[in-house]
Every structure is written in C-alpha cells, then in structure tokens.
Amino acid sequence: MGSSASRDRFLESLNSLATTAVSPDDSDFWDELWKLPTTNSEVFSTFTPGLIRTIRSDQFNNLETLFTQATAQMCQIVETPYSIYFDQALNCVRVLTRITPFLIEIDPNHSEIHTILSKQIDEMCFSVPAQKHTEVLGGEDEGEAQPLALLVVHAAMHMLFLPQFTADYYDEEDYDDEDSSDDEDSDRDSDGSKRALPAVEVSGKKGPKSPQSPDGLDTKLSHQSPPTSGGKIPFSPKSKLNSPSSSPQGRPPPPPVDRNSNSISLAPSPSSLIWSPSALPGFIGNSSKKASNPENAYTSNRLEVLLLLLTLSSEPLFHTTTPPRYLPLLTSPSCPNAPLMFYSLLNTVLGYNPRSSSIPYGSAFGNQSEILTSSLHLLNVLLSYGEPCEILNKGVDEALKVSKKDTGNVYATLLLHLSSEDDMIFCCEGFIRLLNNAHLSLNTYLPLSVERLECFEEVLTLFWFFLRNESFKKCLLEVADVNKIVVPLCYLMLEENSNADMVRICTLILLKLTGEREFSVALNRPFNTHLPTSLPLFRGTHCDLLALTMCTKAQKSDDPSFIVILANVSPYMMSLSLVTSSKIMSLLKFYAERVFWKGSLEKVGWLVEVVNNIVQYQFSGNSAFVYACIRGKAVFERMNLSAQDITEGWLKTQRKLIAANKKHLLIAQPGEGFMEVINQTIQLATIDRLLGALAPKIDKFAVTSNGVVDEQDLLDYIKKQTLVGILPVPHAIIIRKYEGGSGEWLRCYLWGIVFLKVKWPVWDGGQIRLFKVNTE
Template identity: 25%
Template sequence: MGNSDTKLNFRKAVIQLTTKTQPVEAQDEAFWDQFWTDSVTSVQDVFALVPAAEIRALREESPSNLATLCYKAVEKLVMAAESSCATAKEQQTVLNCVRLLTRILPYIFEDADWRGFFWSTLPGQAGENDSLNDEDGGSMPLAQSLLNALSDLLFCPDFTVAPNKKAGPETHEDLQSIDSCEYIWESGVGFAHSPAQYPHHDQNRSEILKLLLTCFSETMYQPPGDPLPNQWLTYFASSENRHALPLFTSLLNIVCAYDPIGYGMPYNHLLFSDYREPTVEVALQLLIVVLDHDNGQSAISVDGTTTGTAMDQGAEITREVLAPQEGSQGEPQNLFVNYLSRIHREEDFHFILKGITNLLNNPLIQTYLPNSCKKINFHQEILVLFWKLCEFNKKFLFYVLKSSDVLDVIAPILYHLNDSRQDQSRVGLMHIGVFILLLLSGERNFGVRLNKPYTVRVPMDIPVFTGTHADFLIIVFHKIITTGHQRLQPLFDCLLTIIVNVSPYLKSLSMVASTKLLHLLEAFSTPWFLFSNPSNHHLVFFLLEVFNNIIQYQFDGNANLVYTIIRKRNVFHQLANLPTDRASIEKAVSRKRKGSEASQRSVPNSPTVADPPSMEGSFPAKEAQPGTLKATLAEMPGKGWWWELS
C-alpha cells in the first residue's frame, strides 16, 4: 500500500510540474523535493511515471521549469557527494535523481536548442550554490558538476564500494579526501586485493553507469557530419577527472573477471539472481564508448613500448608512468586510451585474454542438460573491446598471437559470423569479426596456430568435417560468401585476403575445405561474373594466390587440394581462354543475366548442387528481422547466378 502511495505522490508531482504555466522558483524546496525524497522502487517506475510526451511538452511550454528541475537534480547529487552520501535517505535521493536525469537527458539532446544547456550557467543560478562553483569562484557548467559528482559516487563507501574502515556515522570516510585507487571494484590489472562484493553495490553502480552512458549519447542526436566534439566524453576522459585511472581499471577488471557460469551448478541462473551481469554489461558498453572517443590528438603512444612498470599490484598504481602526456597541439588526451596502451605485464595480459575468451566462448558451451548454463548476450561488445585492445596495445596483440589461446578467440568469432550472415541488423558484428581476423592474419603465428586440429563440436549449419582450424575458417568463409546477404559483398575482399595471409602456413587442408576453395574459384571465374564489375577479377587473383602459396610452401601435406585442383582442371582451362573481344563479352553477360533473372524468380539464391549435411543439432542462420535496413550499396550480380556455370 505504501509503495502505491509513493508512486501516486511522485506522479502527482510530475503532473503539477507539467501543468504549471508559471515558473517555479528554485528556492521552493518543498515542491522540488517531491521528485527525489520519496522511494520510487526502480528506474522502470520512473520511466513509466514520466511519459515522453509530457517531457517534450515541458521542454516546449515551460523550459524554465525543466531547466530548474535539471539544476536541482544535479545540485542534489553534488551535495550528496560532498557529504559522502552517508545516510540511507541520501542514497535514495541520489538514486532518484540519477533515474530522473537518465529519463530526461535524451529529450534534451534531441532538441538542438537545448544541447548546450548543460555546458552553460543558468540565468540567476551563478553564485547561489558554492557546490556548483569551481575553485576560482566562477560558476562551473552543470555537465562538469554532474560528471564530477557521479565519478565521486562511483567510489562512495557503503554505497557503491565496500568500506575499508569500520562503518559508522563517526568513521564514515570523506569522498573528497579518499584515494579512490584503494576502492577499485575488482582485482586484476593494477589491483591485487579482492574487495567484498554486495548485490546492492552492483545495482547502484549500474544505475550511475547508465546515466553516464546516457550523457555520452549526445552524439547520437546530432545530424550526420556534425563536427562538434562530444564535450561530455572529452571532459570525462581528461585529467580533469581525478578518478580516471581507478575508473579505467575498475571497468576493465569487472568485465574480465566476470564468470557467468560460477561453480557450474546446472540451472543456477534460474535459481539465483545474477546482480553482476547488468553491471558488467553497462560497464563494458561505457568502456568501449570512452575508448572509441577521439579528442583529435595525434601523439598518444599506443605501441606499448614505454618502459617501467605500467600497473603495480594493490593501490600503488604508478601515476608517474601512467601520467597523461601533452599532445602535439596541447589538446586534452583520452586518458583511458593512454592507460590501455601502457599495460605490458604478462600476468595482466593473461588476465585480460582469459576473461575475454571465457565470455566469448560462453554461447558455445554444450551440456547434456538443455539450457542449463547461463548465456550472455553482449558478445558484440566483447569483440569491440578486443579490437580496441589490439589496436591500442601492440604488446597485447603480440601476446595473443604467441599464445595458444588465440584459437579460443577464433572459434567464437567464426561461430558468430556464421550465425549472423543472413541477418542485416547484425552487419556491424560481421564487420568487427572480419576485421579482427584480418588484423590477426597479418602475423605468422596466427597462420601456424590454425594447423591445430579442430575438436570443438558446436552445432552449426556447416558441412561435417574432420580437420584443423584452418578448415573451419575456410568452410565458414565459404558459407558467408555463398549464403550471406548482399550487404556483406564489400567484405569478400577481406575474407579472401585473410585466407591469402595464412595460406603459406596451412600444412594439410581437408577434402571439404579444398572443395570449397575450388567451388569459389569456379563461381568467381565465370565470364559473365568477371566482366560484370571492374573489380571482380580481384577475387580470382586472391584465390589463385592461395593455391600458389600452398603448392609452393606446403605441397607435401596438401594432397587433397592438389587432387581437387586436378579434378577441376577445366576451371583453369576456361579461365585461361576467357573471351577478350567486346562482342563475346557482351553476349556472355547478357545471356547469363537473362537466364539468372528467370531462375531467381523461382528459387532465389539457391545453388544447383546440394550442400553436404550440416552438423547434428545445428540451426539455419537467422534471417533479417522485419524493419532492418535494406542494402544501399551498388548492386552486384546476384549470388544465385554464380551456381549456373557454363
């Protein structure tokens, strides 16, 4: 009953605010306290009780009231951070303010006239509250006050972290004086101590991180090509944020240390609530958003060649080595990228790589009991983080390549590529997966590792084979090229380039993989396909280079490929005798197009040869969901035409 009364009171306060025609004074504390003093149970309640239409109406009809509401909410957060958020009432006020701002901010960003609101001083508010002023006595923009307060609250003892001292009103630690490096959320990179974990701390962290992610989403509401930088991210990742280092290590460690399986008890995720997973997911999203932010600097060292200890265990993280460097133009640097590029201890690399591989392989776990293991759904974010690690820290890339664990990254990437090939809404996942494989394939160790036998039997709709990881890679790439949607055609060059890069090191291809390679050559070398696009011949060049490399460097162990080449020698004969006169070319292209249009109307994108049986328990790739974007690239010959070979 009390909960219903609380929601009713909150709803009444929202109605009063949206229906008032006159501005409400900021000093009217009794009115404004209605929005955060009552205990609204969850962020879902706030979203339900504050409709989008009413927020837009408030923005258009009573802008001063909306501005005052945001100002008062930020003021409450700043005051809570200054008082160390010691009481339960203050903590509930903080949560309500965070939820309210999370709801309101997107509607401020969507209006171009309001985007600069948080980076300006409200008329009549300057100087009224010392907590919102900077050290020089000037008025600090609301955005800076908000980011400073949220960063402080993420390391608030008894609220988001466990206290290091005995709890109590007299011993409560001051947020302004504590060393937040002693309160890193999880052991791992730069921190050896394992802090106590409490579910309510994870829930509070998650709420604050979601508000930060909402603040950083301002770029989504700007028109394409807008050169304006994201000031939220620039300030958050700069040296102005005194918590940048502990925030970076906390976000990275909590992601890499997360184990969704736990002790392995079947169906444990149905019996017990996992409060850590939502926090890990939003922490991962926030981390990759900050790492992706470009301040415009060009002098950040990302080669991982710095000397000295990058991160020591415990709270003694060496700020001298990790201190920000001045950019060539004096612009603020992204400290998160700076810190990431300076990790170089092997034990840190092992911790990061193990955490990433555990999470990537989670969807591939097979058990006798159906659905007995918890499955995560943020594998795409994990791949983006792995890409950023390889991009900004070359020492980590070399560590991955020399480690046998690199195959634990390859298998889930190929699994997700195969599973997403027909879903246009997951084209971004396809791109990031292919780019990671392209980056790794440039190193010799990657090609050598692919010779390890493939023993993981994950149900996939690919032909059954017995071979190596190289066979697995080639078979999946063939499936993507022959049965993927048209928006993947720009990736064909990348897919074949990966095979070219690793081909000199492939000791023994299976008959299935050899047949797939010759099948691609047979399809790409037809006259009508070669002449239908000026760049199509590149695909044939790549395949010929693959055959040349394998025959030159690994002839002895590749009898299957040599036999398949001999059996399909007519393909090479036809390629050597391509017509070169204009009339023959136009005749071949027009005849094939007319025949293909008729066949596509009956059975689109279907090869004339039957595919081998797929793995037991596999499911077809998911097709695009209704409402996904259609291909906007220039049309190429339909894939169904490639199988009608003359």
Template identity: 25%
Template sequence: MGGDNSKLTYRNVVIQLTTKTQPIDSNDNAFWERFWTDISISVQDMFVLIPAAEIRALREESPNNLATLSYKAVEKLSRIAEASFPTAKDQQTALNCIRLLTRLFPYIFEDPEWRSFFWSALPLEPDSAVDDECVPLAHSLISALCDLLFCPDFTVHSIAKSGPEGPEDMHTIDSCEYIWQAGVGFAQNPVHNTAHDSNRTEILKLLLTCFSETMYMERDEAQQTQNKWVSFFTSTNNRHALPLFASLLNVVCAYDPVGFGVPYNHLMFSDSREPLVEVALQVLCIVLETELTASYPTHSSQGYRNLVGRMSSEAEEASSTTATSAGDGTTEMNLFANYMSRIHRDEDFAFILNGLTRLLNNPLQQTYLPGSTKKVQMHQELLVLFWRMCEINKKFMYYVLKSSQVLDLLVPILYHLNDARSDPARLGLVHVGVFILLLLSGERNFGVRLNKPYKNRAALDIPVFTGTHADVLIIVFHKLITTGHRRLQPLFDCLLTIIVNVSPYLKSMSMVTANKLLHLLEAFSQPWFLYSGQTHYQLVFLLLEVFNNIIQYQFDGNSNLVYTLIRKRQVFYHLANLPTDQSTIQRILKRRPTTLPNSDHSSPESSPTISAKSKSHSIKDNHDAQTTKEGARKKSQADIISPTSAVAPAGNRDVNGSAIDTPEAESSGDAPTTNYASALQPALAETPAIRSMTDRLLANAAGSTSGDFHSSDGATHPLEDALISHLSPSRRFRSLSDNSSPPKLTSYPHESGDGLHSVPLNHPGIAHSSLLGENPTSMATERVTDPPNSYTSLNSAQSVNHHSSKSSGINQTPGRSDENASKHEGVGHGAGWVPTSDWAASWKAKMPFQTIMRLLQVLVPQVEKICIDKGLTDETEIVKFLQNGTLVGLLPVPHPILIRKYQSNAGTAIWFRNYLWGVIYLRNVNPPIWYDTNVRLFEIQRV
C-alpha cells in the same frame, strides 16, 4: 510512503510541471524537492510516470521549467557528492535524481539547440557568480557521478581505519583503494554486495546516457564533432579516471556467469553482477574510442606501474602530456586509452584474455542437462572491446597471437559468423568478426596457430571432417559466401584476403576444404560474373594467390588440394581461355542471369531492411555433398581423371535443370533462420573499402612495404609485378619445358556455339544473389559498397575511372539513397561503366597462372598414367601417390609472400562507432532509455 501512494503523488507532481505554462521560480525549493525527496520510485516506474510526449511538450512549451528541473537535479547530486558522509536518505535522493535525469536526457538531446545548455557557465551556488566560480552543468554532473561511484556504503564498502580516525569522507578518499574487483593493478577482492552493484549500474547508465549525445547527431556531424561528455570523462579533470578504468575492466574480465557450475542456479538466484558487467562493458567500449591521430607510448621494462596508490604520479604525467598537446592545439589525451596502452605484464594480459574467452565461449558450452547453465549474450560488445584493445595496445595483440588461446577466440567468432550469416538483423556482428579476423590474419603467428587440429564437433554447424582450425575457417567463409545474406557481398574481398594472408602457413588442408576453395573459384570465374562488375576479377586473383601460396610454400602436406586442382583443372583452362573481344562480352552480358525463381527484391519504395519472411536467396551446396565424409570414397576411374568432372554437379534438379532449393527446403537446411526476437534493427554504416583497411607488406622481409621489389637480376620492379605473370596464357604454356607437352585447352561440354564457357546458370552450391548485381530497384535500397580497387594495382586495368568509395561513406536513409545508388559498380553494372575488351584483356594478361599451370602440366599426365596402369578407382590411392611426389626444380621461382595487414583508418572507426551505438540502443531495454527517440546517427528499421 506506500508504493501506490508514492507513484500517485509523483505523477501529480509531473502533471503540475507539464501543465504550467509560466516559468516556475527556481527558488521554489518546496516544489522542486518533490521530484526526489521522501520518495522511492524505481527506474521502471520513472519511465512510466513521465511519458515521452510530456517531456517533449515540456521542452517545446516550457523550456525554462525543463532547464530548471535539470539544473536542480544536477545541483542536488553535486551537493550529495560533496557531503562528507552521505546518509541513507541522501543516497535514495541521489538515486531518484539519477533516474530522473536518465529519463530526461535523451529527449533533451533530440533538440540541437539544447546542447549548449549543459556547457554554459552556471553557478553552483546563487552567490558564487560574484566570485566567477562557474562551471558548466555537464562538468558538475560528470564529477558528481564519478564521486558517487566510489561513495562508501553506497557503491563501495567502507574501509575501517585504525586508530581514532573514522572512515574517510568523500573529500579525502583515495579511490584507488576502492577498486571494485581484483585484477589488473589491484590484488584485493572486495566482498560482493548486490546493492552496490545495483547502484553502480544505475550511475553508469546515466553516464552512458550522457555519452549518447552522439546518437542524436547526423553522421557527418558526429564524425567532425568531439563528444564533450566523453572527453571530460576521460580527461585529467576526472580524478577517478584510473580506478574507474581498473574497476570497469576488472569487473568485465573477472565475471563468470557459470560460477561453481551448479545446474540451474541461474534460475534459482538472481545475478546482480550481469547488468553491471553489461553496462561496464558498453562504457569501456565508448571511452576507449580514440582519435586516429592519437599515438600511445611504448614502454620499457619499467612500463606499466602498479595502479594501487599511484594515481597522483599517473595524473601528473598525463597532465604534463596534456599540457604539451594543448600547446600544440591537439586533442586532450584520453586517459582510459592511455592506461590501456600501458598494460604490459603477462599476468594482466592472461587475466584479460581468460575473461574474454570465457564470456565469448559461454554460449557455445554444451551440457548434458538442457539449459542448466547460464548463457550471456554480450558477445557483440566483447568483440568490440577486443578490437579496441588490439588497436590501442599492440603488445596485447601479440600476446594473444603467441598464445594458444587465440583459437579460443577464433571458434566463437566463427560460430557467430556461421550462425548470423543469413539474419539481416545480425549482419553487423558478421562484419565485426570479419574485421577482427582480418586484423589477426596480418600476423604470421595466427596462420601458424590455425594448423592445430579441430576437435570441438558440437560447437559449429558445419560438415563432418577431419582437419584443423584452418579448415573450419575456410568452411565457414564458404558458407558465408554461398548461403549468406546478399548484403554480405562487400565482405567477399575481406574474406578472401584473410584466406590469402594465412594460406602460406597452412600445412594440411582437408578434402572438404579443398573442394570449397575450388567451388568458390568456379563460381567467381563465371564469365557473366567477371564482366558484370568492374572489380569482380579481383576475387579470382585472390583465390589464385591462395593456390600459388600453398603450392609454393606448403606443397608437401596439401595433397588433398593438389588432387582437387587436378580434378577440376578445367576451371583453370577455361579461365585462361576467357574470351575478351567486345562482341563476346556483350553476348555474355545479354545472357547474364537477372533474377531467381525465389527472389524477392525490394521495391524502390521499400525499406532497406529485409522483411521477416524474406530469405537470403541461398542455394544449398549440393556440389560438395559427396565430400562431406572422408572415408574410403569410391569413384570411377573416369571421374577421377576426366576433365569434365570439374564441373559435373551433383544434387537434385528440376525439369529445367535448376538446383535451387525451395524456400521450405532452404529453411530446413543448414542456413540458420532469422531471429525475430528483436523487432528493431539499426542500419549499418557503409562497409569500408578493403584498400583503406589494409597495407601490403612482404611477410619475409621485416619492414618491407608495397614499394619496389628487387629481383635476382638486380632490376627493380613494382611489387605486384613480382607476384603476377605478365605473359599471356598461351605464351606461358609455350614457355614451359619442352620435355612435356602443354595441356590441351579443351572446352566444357556445356559449350555454346560461339565457344563460350557456359556453365548452367543454376549451378548448385553458390548463392546467385551473392553474385548477381542487384537490379535497379534493389540497388536503391541495398546500398552495397563496391569491391575495392587496389588488390594488385592493375593500373592498366583502370581504363575507366573507378569510383573511390569514401572511407567515411555512410549507409544513408532511404530518402537519401538515390545519390549513392549510382556510385556502386561492385554489383552489376556501375553507372556509366561498360566492360571493354581492353579492360578485360588488361587484367586477364596479369592472372597469376604460371605456378598452377606448371603443376597441372607435370602432374596430370602422371595421374592419368597411374590410373590407367594400375586401374585405380579410389581417390585415396591417388592422394597417396601425390603425397610422395615432389615438384622441386619444376616450379617457377617462389614468389614473395604478400600479407595485407590491417591499418587504422577513418572508415573503420566510423563503422565501429555507429555499430556500437546501435548495439547499445537495442541492448538497453530495462529501462528502454532510447526507445522511440529521434536518433539521427543511424536509421532504426523494423524487421
């Protein structure tokens, strides 16, 4: 039939179906066959010829006809899959049925009453009900689709058999011989066939559509309800589970979008493999989601067996495990996760890691000819897949960490963090990158690897410096905090936790990086910020722990940081002198900044989504403009040794002393502009609290946890007591050596009449919107989580009940946000919470000052003396002097290294599930499978 006539005929059939008010006889095969026989309708035409409104009308007004159409299409697919040798006509019929079901299913899932339809016992044949051979419609569909994924001459090449035997039929085929790509467990590389790739893609998209039933559940329901489609697909009922796992994984990891590197080849030739890789990647991410209670076996040398020809033994082993778990009443084993956990050979790990790093670094590749190489944009799914693999297979994660290629993963992650930091539509990507770095930072090898010099200048938009990958990480984190979107505030503690975890292993820090860290401390130690949130002080504790770790364990190579600590020592002196009396706290909060000239907080009626014209309210970092070049920088002697230089800001100010850049200047600065290519944005789930994501462990004591710590005197103290000083700042100073005079705790020149530390509110370089509590109208729509409560277990600091953010807390829709808006005291004042003198004094007394103050007490007089005696005006000479110094025997006994390791938790699992389905929703635009359907798992916002 001609193309136009075929479309017209098909449209007439659809109209006949949707206009009939009476049920059509299911035995009227002449009518039903017209939907898939003797026609060739592309999937794009299918979506045009069957409008969404007509599907919904059919579902509501003629449900029997919709049920019959679905049943007939599944039955047709099952019969084709059961045929010994499907003909070319059968294959086209199967494609038509697949496209039809892909169009119908999202609208069927919209109505919860239809869910049981797919799981009801329906006979495969009219007379089979007599024999009680009934299977749910969903089982028939999944089994048929899996069979078709290994159908010779349709989705795989037929293998010629020697002797009189013909090609294998669909009943006897060993699908392990038909794995799509060489790689893990399969050495043969099949010939690439464009038609096969296209057919595989369409089948996988229908499978993905079946799995998407989760998108049409409320978040609480999705958390409590098992996805039956995924469970059946990953169970032992799927005889193709093993070859499917290998095929999906190998197709993704073997894909090379650049190929032989011929310039502009992607403009001359279509790439049929990219759509297949994308959908395979999405299916893998979905099916590798496991229950939190699932455990995966560790393996001996025999370990992971070769996939080829071992399907039966693997299935038998999994079946026995499944039977055991069924007897215990637990969830059936996920074979895909089980197979992933069994991979153990270094060759397989290398293949997977090479594939992931190749695809993640693809957007960063620089060429002399603009646009000459193909760029793929599947980094979101790749990062989720990497996360899943690290959670399931710890041996893979350890392999990554011991390999230098871990830095090939780090650089693209930092690139995306930096690039997406001010784009509200890509905040989820920032979260994923931070979560992955938090996971990796819990291992010593990651911190050690960060000491490798960084040489790839063009990849990241960061200041010019000479340093290591650790410098890059800290600089990017600084930009996230100071110029990132205000809704990234729940990640501040995660970012600082990562720096804390790696800090004991950083051998050399550049001057630029040292200034960034001190700048963060300067910002977070503002009195109005510390007293405006119940847990804000924990950010200061984390930064102090970073400095303590480096001073105690990496002092020799970090003269740049030591010099910066001396230069900005007044920050520590003022923090030690922080007033804690109630009247002063109230005066500080009254003078607390509430808004900015360029602030545009959302109104209560507005959506949580930031408008396209809205900025991230960032203030450019002029504070460190002088330190972006590390040549011979001349400074006056007074600037080097003056205590006021710690807060002397640089940069242009307006007549009011403001260093806030105008929106025009901001858009032309280093903060990236928002990408408006996509008009839709799924709302993210609530960021899990850091306390639910990490477990505190001693890095230098295997197996140690955050239990009791035994000191040298034999006494037992809680672990946090070994990490912090319980002396007040004044008592601490008096306890130091009598041979050196204690530093004078002078005040800033910006000192108010009541003796308060009063840094100008518009101090350059920090995004005030990142520090300010959202005003009441903004809190109702932003729904930012509160910072966590258990970094240092300051029990005495909890004079009031701190809200324990539920790990399963979800970002609610605007209509339901009022009940959550009052729960967040991490920004501004929490509902019913008022800072008290006892509360402030409790955590101030536990600030870990002793190591830093001892360093300042010893080195400041020496630096001042050498500057005066030798007339030094160049800071490089001071740094050289510090390089030759030592604090051996002068510092307190080194504290134990405390590592906050990521631990699996429900909150993170929920967050990743919601984020992944949001990515899948937006990425599948050809055809737009879920567009304009009533998804309930997340809210679709227009940017």
C-alpha cells in the same frame, strides 16, 4: 518499490511542473519531490516523453530548476555520503537519466522554437554561471565558476565510487552498526519519514550546494551537516578526500594532488576502490582485496549511475555532425576517478565467468549479466570517442602522466598503454571465456544449464579496441592460444541468428589478425571441438575451420574480405583436409564462371593466389589439396582465355544478367587492354606446371589400377611426388594488413546495440538521427 500513494504524489508534482511556474525558492515543493520513494520503472513510466517535452517548451524554468536541483543534490551526497540520503540521491540520478535525452535531442536547425530551446539549454548546462562562488567543483583556481554539465559529470563519476553506495571502502572491523542506526534516526523527520537534503544556493538558485571532491571540489555548507559520529564518513564536509585526516583508519590516503604541476597521473587512486578484483597484482585486479561477491550489494546502484553516464554520452545519437560536448568532459584526463572507472569496468567485464556456479542452472538464482552488459556499453562508447592522450613520461617505469591541457581520451590512453604480462594474460583469458560461451552454452548434456550471454557483439567490439594495443596482440599470438578466439569467431559468423553487423565485426577482427604471421602459423594446430553449425564434417586443423567458414560466407556475400582472409593465411596452410580443399575449388569455380561480373575478376585473382601459395610453399603436406586441383583441372583450363574467349564470355554473361535483371553487375565491354588485365590478375604459371607434371601421372596410376583407385592410395601416391625443378621461381608472399579503422560504421553499430539492449526506454527512437528506427 514505491507505494501507489507515493507514485501518485510524484505524478502530481510532475504535472505541476508542466502547468505551473514553480519557484526555485519553494523548498516545500522541491523537498517533497526529492524525498518521495520511487523506483526506476516508476520514473520512466510516470515521467513520459510527452510530459517532459511539455515542461521543456512551456515551463523551461521548471526544467532548469529540476536539472540544477538534481545535480546539486548529487554533489551534496558526494560531500556528505550518509546512507539515509542514498534513496534521495538515486531519485536525482533517475530524474537526470530521464530528462537528459530530451535536452540533448534538440536540433537548433529544426525550427525557430528549437533554436530558442537550444540556446536556453546551452546557457543552462554549458555556459559558465553568471554568479561565481568562491569555492566550486573542479576549479583549478579559487573563484573559477563551472558549467552545470561539468558538475553533473563529475558528481556522477564520484558517485560511482562512493563508500557504502557503490564501493566497499571499509574493512569489516571499521563498521559500527549501532552508530549507524543512531545516525539514521537523527536524520528523520518527526513523522518518521526521511528528511530531504536541505536546499542551499547554487548559481543563484536554491538547491544543495556543490560538495568537496578528490579533484578540488570544496564547498562551505550553509546548512547543518549530518552528524559525524562513528567514523563512517570517508571525508568531512570541510575537508578534502585527499586529506590524511579524512581517510578511514587503516587505509592509506590517496596521493596528494599537486596543484602547481602541469601533469596529471593516470594511476587509479585509491586502487582499493576498483570493482571486481581478480587474483592478479596491478590495477586489472587487485590481490590486496577479496574477490567481490556475485550478489554484490552495490550492483543496483552502480547500474543506475552507469546508465546516467551512458545517457550523457549519447549525443552522437541525435547530432551526427556536431561535436559532442559531454563526451569530452567524460573522457578528459581531468575527469575525476576516470582511471578507477576504466579498471573497474575492465575487471567487471573480463573477470566475468558465465560458469561461476558449480551446479546446473545456477545462474537462475542470480547473476551479474546486467552489470556486465552495462559496463560493456559504457566502456565501448567511451573508447570509441577521440584519440589517445600524449604520454609525458614515455619509457619511465611509473604511473602514466599526461598534460593537464591535453584534450585526448583518457580511456583510450589507458587501454593503449596496458603492458603488464599478467594483465595481458588476464585480458586474453577473459575474452576467451566470454566468446566461447557462444557455443559452449549449447554443447551441454542439460539444455540451457549454462548461462548463455547476450552481449557477444559488445565483447567483439571491445576486443576490436584491444587490438590497438600491441602488448595485448603479442600476448594473444605468442602466449595465449589464439585458436580459442578463432573458434567462437567462426561460430558467430555461421550461427543462424547472426546478423550482418556481427559478421562484419568478426571479419574486421580476422582481417587484423591474419596480417600477423604468428596467427596463421598457429592455425595449423588440430581442431577437435564440436560446433553446433551446418559446416560439413571434417577432420583437420583450425585452418580447415577458418577456410570452410570463409568459403561459406564468400558464396553468400559480395564482401571481398572473406577471400582476402583466405589469401592471407594460405601460405601457411600445412595440411588441408579433402573437404576443405574441395570447398576452395568450388568457390574458385563459382567466381570463375562470373569473371565478367563486377568485382569477380579480383576475387578470382585472389583465389588463384591461394592455390599458388599452397602449391608453391606447402606442397608436401597438402596431397588432398593437390588432388582437388587435379580434379578441377577444367576450371583452370577455362581461365586460360584468348581474345575470342573473352568476347564470347562477355556476350554470354551479358545475356544472362539482362535476363535476370542484373545488368548493373556487368563490367564494361572488354577493350584491347582487357587481356593484359586478365593475365596480370590471374597468375596461372604455377598451377599450369603442377597440372602438366602430375595430371598425366595420376591418369597412368589409375590405368594401372584397372580404373578402380582407392582415394587414400591416390593421396599416398601424390605424397611421394615432388615438384622440385618443375615449379617456377617462388613468388613473393603477399600479406594484406588491415590498418584502417571502422569509422562511421562502428559508431552506428555500437549505438545501435546500446539502443536495442538498454533495459529502460531511455531514448525516443523517432528523434534519433544516427540511424533509422522503425517505430511502427
């Protein structure tokens, strides 16, 4: 942590920016500002929202210089990645993270002043600089100038995989501690303090010049570069990273970039830089690299850069109708290291093991849950934007290629085209491990001995995105045990502190999965897991678990999705327990009594369809369900309504709703065609024949037993019965597939999670327009 003196000097410099016009040529002021030792907490506490807005409105040129200098210094550290400058680079990242939300929150329609500010910010970040340089960041042609927004995005993407800063690029034998200390000593001032990066010209302002990058960033430095001894520099100031001469000894150089090609390869390069490798071959995990240490030395630096990228992506928080401008840069196929970041974030998330420690309470001695949450936030935000790119080489067994002019989302493209069986198994196991932590962390002999994650909503959102991938869905249904996903979904829906949005994302996932026959068939496997919920005790299958969960939620919510899920799986329920059967009948009775309420008639129709499906297709194994139907015979009899019953029922319902001040729930007065609607919606032919054939037999069986019938004897008696020749012609099985997206709701939900869970107060809640923040 920075000393109190350095904090005071930092605050003094910031106050100067708010009151005095500081020249971009004042190298003493800017050099001192950047080399002051700070921490993230000090930057956020010292650089207050009020101070930033004051600089923005009163001394905008100072803010522009601050943003430009920080961006340029980040570019420079990518070019000359010496550890002596890493603290200075982190200062730049922290400052950019702090001020960016106050640059993108401006609503030009708010006032005339905001319109002027918006124009200034647009010219600063997104307009091409008037003074062009011969060598610039990311340009396809020599002399092509680039906007500052593109510079900061590309520089941050490079910093995520900067050797010895956020990535381990060398083998142990490549290190030379003696040379390293010599290098650092040579870059200190005479008083022993760290020397700031020299200032050079960038777009007409003083600051470090834009550096060289794997994607064409090439700059001639106008100052003396740090010494190049020891072979520790991954690329020299005047050479490109994809040059063989700049690759460390023993490491293959990245493939050269074909400037004349019209396509971009989506293969990560070099793949050795992917974070958190597993034992799998391929890009999700990397068998050629040792598994990363849980106490990874680069984690804190990665967190800072990830937070900056998340901040740059946060335009949807403030502008709900205007298309974002940073997100297209971040998700573009030409964004440097995008495939590396995609696979690194996936490995970090799906390779995480909450039970990695072999001793109870091991997570108390250090864990990686913060990098897990940050990776989830950024990955979900990037996947939620736009549409996938169009692949140029479909069906070809090589790295994916897309057009340079494609404006699609590179991360959505990579996710959609994951297909390796090993990778899919790795992903399925990762989701199973993370989601089951919800209940496994509570089912321990020692309370809280297993780390409990706090990011289940984020994991569920990522799982929702993964369901777009047909290879993943196929692996989940046919190779992995999909019931290991069903159990935590049901638990999270029933958990006491589960919110409505978490219940909804779980519901959407189940809607998507129940559209697949393999999913419903798999539910018939025995359920033996103890869940710490209020569900009634039962012995049965995962069908029972799902049905009980849906019935419980359906009685507390008007959402019809719960009953649709139940209807989708009902043709495949081979053996329901008596507890579940009674619960379904109770739910049917609950809605049958409200048939004249809005939406209830359709729900009754779906529940009758559930009964028909089980009786028609799974009669032999469902004696308990048939018994529950016979016991609820009166419910079905009341649903055989006549015209007079409809009129009387509507009037009775009207009086009840008026008395309860719920008149808005009443349907319009039934007309002549309502009887036809009833008959089309509620199909009772199958259940009527079941009751007509078995109800008298059950009554006779009870009489012969002198009125004392053991329940198990009755179930055994029903098992011996048959309905062959009694039931009508089998009706068609209807499966309602959910094909829609989640639209605006998902974006609000996702950003709401990010806003609440980000460690630092990045955004001012009072300025957010995507959702309402209670600031009281």
